[in-house]
Amino acid sequence: MNRIQFERRAVALASLLFIAQAHTLAQAQQSAPLAVLESVVVTGTAVQPESITKPFSVVGDDELNASGASTLGEALRYQPGISATGFGPNSSRPIVRGQDSDRIKILRNSAATVDVSALSFDHALPVDPFALHQVEILRGPAALAYGGNAVGGVVNLVDQRIARKPVQGLQGEVNLLGGGAADQTAGGFKLDGGLGQGVSIHLDGFKRTTGDLETPTFTDPDGVTGRRVQNSSSRSDGAAIGASIQTGNGYVGVSAERYNNDYGVPKKLDVRIGMESERYALEGEQNFQGEAIQSIKYRLAKTDYQHQEFEDGTPATVFLNDGVDGRIELGLSPFTLAGLNVSTQAGVQFERTDFSAIGDEAFVPNTSTDQTGLFSIFRASTSQTNSGVFEFGVRVDQVDVNAASSGLSGLTGPVAGAGVTAGPAINRAFSPTSLSLGYTTPIGNGWSLGGSVSRVERAPSSFELYADGVHVATDAYEKGNPTLEEERGRHFELTSTWAQGASKFNATAFASRYSNYIALIGRTGADSIFDENEDGDADPTTGEVLQVFDFTAVPAEFQGLEIGYQTAYKLGAGQVKPAIQYDLVRGKRTDGGGNLPRISPQRVLASLAYSQQGWTVTPEIIWVDKSKAGEGDTQVDAYQLVNLRVGKAFTWGTTGGEVFANLQNLTNELAFSATTLNTVRGYTPLAGRSALVGVKLAF
Template sequence: MKKSFPRSAIGTATLSLLALGSTSVLAQTPAPTLKEITVTGNPLGSTDLIAPATRYSGDGLLLRSKTTLGETLDGTPGVSSTYFGPNASRPIIRGLDGDRIRILANGGGSLDASSLSYDHAVTSDPLSIERIEVLRGPGALLYGGSAVGGVVNVIDNRIPREAQFDENGGISGKVDINAATGNSERGKGVLLEAGNQRYSLHVDAFDRQTSDVRVPRDLACTKTAVTTTARRICNSASDVSGGAVGGSVFFDSGYLGASASNYRSSYGTVAEDRVTIGMKSDRYALEGEIRNLDGPLQSIKAQYSQTDYRHTEFEGPRPGTVFTNKGSDFRLEARHAKIGNIDGVLGVQTESSRFSAVGTEAFAPFSKTSQSALFAYEELGTAWGKMSLGGRLESVHVESLGNPRVARFTPAKKEFKPGSYALGALWNAAPGWQMTSNLAYTERAPKDYELFADGPHIATAAYEVGNANLAKEQSSNLDLGAAWKSGGHSFKVNTYVSRFKNYIALNQTTGVRRNAEDGEVNPTEDPGNAGFTASGAAFRPLAEFRYQQVRARFTGIEASGNIRLQEGASTVDLALRGDVVRATNLSNGQSLPRIAPWRVGASLLWASGPWGASVGFDHLAAQKRVSAPPVGVTQAYTLWNATSSYRMKAGPASLLWYARLDNITDKLAYSATSVLTSTAFPKAPLPGRSLKVGLQASF
């Protein structure tokens, strides 16, 4: 496939930037450190958050960065990954996945098809990300009624929001180069920013190639006519590239900026040895803010984005099913003047998208979805802390447009009016101690595929059937938290329960469908001609799964902490983490599928001047709480890892050398949250031992 940022261009830019280290252009006024704003954690910019949140940036993000967003965040308390091999994984938060988790780009909507199917990758690559924020629980409803599980906000500086240089102007940037052994990864990225106090320009580009991932056991592979075996996940190679240009103009009380970005990826689907996906996404964004206003409003911020997403599933060299999703997102947010001790924001958000799938695996019809929402978030400051109140009212229209090539898809329309509300409190109980509570009621409109699906979905090894009679998904959520900090010591724990009145579940029925365009129910196989029906038609059975509404409950605890073992010129810390979640279908008493087992982990971190190092482990218990039939059971395992880093100066540039060793003992392990563990076992274990080394140069 054609790439917008060829490898040769990135390599040339990388070498050129390194050579610039001794030139005078870098000796200009250095870029100041920008104030970090937690966009999703609190719309008012407060650092005292009522809703539980986690943020990764800088060295911390760099040292945990992996090839997908889901794997990068996996291991964060309360967060796991869908893990459809090394190239497609979406975050799971508190046992909830898919459209119950909202992925944002700089606080605005991010459009792709990753929630439609586990083998569809998220169009965000860790190489281009500057910061990731994870907001868990009901406080995320401001960013969409569907975000009952949480929000993941992927932040870059493609539209600069603050001037980075004074009137003399300047240039800053960074170069990333890395390589890994487990998948023969070769990655590189370049970022440049230039400007003065009145304007700023941004350019970035990245490129990464990987081969099939090494694992601790032999696996069969039928990519060619001859079946082979190797200690590799068959068809797990990838080739990813992308980049962006953007800029902003600053005035005395705000800014106006725009960006254009693209993402290209070609990767194997893992579930099928000969199927690859060619993906492309083009996104255009416009953003601006007016601050320091007089009158009832203090500031007004607006965001608009338009995305054109397309991916083709190739069966060998031949194009198969083609998925497209085109849409736009608009968000207007106004912060009002304080009313006594009350501070808050009001806003409106609209989204629209048109989806289509053409081919043998078009299990959902062409569709059009549009929604509009009004939202508000208010905080009341008190002598003991603060209270918050948030609400969101939506209007959602979902329309099936049928499919001219598939007769079983017929036009239909559905409308929903979801409403969601949240009440929170933060109590400064004692010096160093904070207690939080969040209570929320949320409603989620069913998605197009939940309503209208009717076809074979090979990624889940199922024939999926939607339900046009689905009602709004309704849930009540309670979260209680406690946090303590004293010097280098800290501790945080949250416990939660979410009860769904009518959770939308994909349940297996007793039926079997033929994997063909007619989707024949319970076809009879010709006993004398295996693989064919009595009428002579090709027969490949798939279990039938239907979207149904059930009562459900999610409960869990997540905790993290740090113990400062040594203070001084050198520091030694013991970082602790753990979580557990239980998800039950209350309608039949069974466990819901693909839920992470209880997990605990610890890391010993050492820092001394420019040096840093860590060694740690994550232990995951066996997962035997699975839905009937009992598939997807996983055994307990422990994964050890280590990192090291060294920072040095090279003229005006800062060089960070780093290394990370994953799965040190080369342990064979399978993910309980991956659908592949149930549908394609043993094709996709977790990666084996891998060493990643890299260099980041910044100036």
């Protein structure tokens, strides 16, 4: 679809939805005075966000943009409990507590996203940090409201394209960036306007260009020595429009967006990816007084996604993924039971995606996935001041994963991968059920304690079931298993928090145990390689050979710890804000198979911000331990990064803003990520010494 067609669809969508809503909303405005809604944090949770039984972090747009990262994974890499897949600077997806791929739910304003980033490490998310207002990270069993596919966590991408409160006058911001290890030039804007009568509009856009990422000198596995991640340049742009109308009891709005990205794939120097994504969304909330249903929130989105992979400039494989997702949440009237005050939220969520791949790299067949989930969360407390709060949640899903064809692969066995002999369709149906129970209570002097237990089931994804073929970008042969059953895990979490004035402390310990954890594990031994030229003859002398990776269900357990502390105090005419965080996660098979691959090592991040008269200087040290290699993986050395950020806030008439400089990896340390697939890791070290400058204007 070209840009003109996109613009016509966007205008048509907005017009139809507002015509349908105009009469009802106009009546509501006449019968009730226009109210200015309170500013609230819009989170991806289905229950109140203040409960410490579900730890979460909020990363604002200033922090996202100042990092200079063009991907979500790189922007969040050092948040507590978060790492990144790190397939070069252009394709990096968040990893939460050692969980990646289909266990991390990426949401857009609490609704599901549709792309193919979970299918492969080289597939980027169709979103740029410039477009976001904030990112909300939900870790642990609190993500149950979003199903088993959120067992690792939820990353909710919040934008302001649909205003949730009335916009007063004209507001906006402009962000410009230049330099950095990727020699990037980037700019973005956001514009919000209030038209009166509760009507608000929004426009935003961005453009970003990067070169090959500069690194310390390194020698890749092919023996090539250099100071750049080859074929890691990118060009991306995007734009969006949104509109909403507020009444005294809620809002409703629509938005349309388009995202384009052209980027190179490290290691495969002849491969580039051209991505296009269009998304149309409807969102709203209504509140009612004195009714059995006190509130209703609804989300509906339609996404058309595709990316074309080019080899030596020639079109090769095309990946298409079109989907519709929706979610309705009901807030029910509180009631009293056995002396407890009980509030309830219930809802339904549905997703439909149609995936197809055409070309040489179509190692997954055409599939359709339908998922419908029903969930309910109960919160109970006594009427006493500072009483504890119980939370109980349940979710039941029906998931159907249907492959169009099946056959026999070069590795032999029943599969549904493309490029094999056409056979009958394979249809799998799953009914995962998840339960959670949590309790939190204040214990005095600013301290609170909380804990939770949960049992979560996840249906295997289409590529875990049906992948079977050569994955060119990762130089690997990936093989699914169509007989996989639901992944089942038990999760435990204990959290303590303390706050007093500017000082805050939090500590969370967690453990998970799976009876059949589905992992992508590299083979070892005689059948660990695949020779394309010899039709499966694993003889490395006959031509290029590839390592074989299997989606395998193994018993496994995870354990981890997250600790953070920050404070602030005066120092002369300025203020000092020291902060430190530590996180650790361990993942291993419990059948004697050793560590799981690509688990982030333990890390410490310490910073010391000093501010005075609008100036802020923040030195930062990041220490990452050596990894514990899993089967089919290799150990990665420890590294330390020293960064420095200098910023100056200013006002210029009615305009405010900040100019800043980010100096990263000042010691120019050579570092590799343990969470990157080992067939690519040696080609993609982290960025070297660099200086990024930027300016933000807000009005």
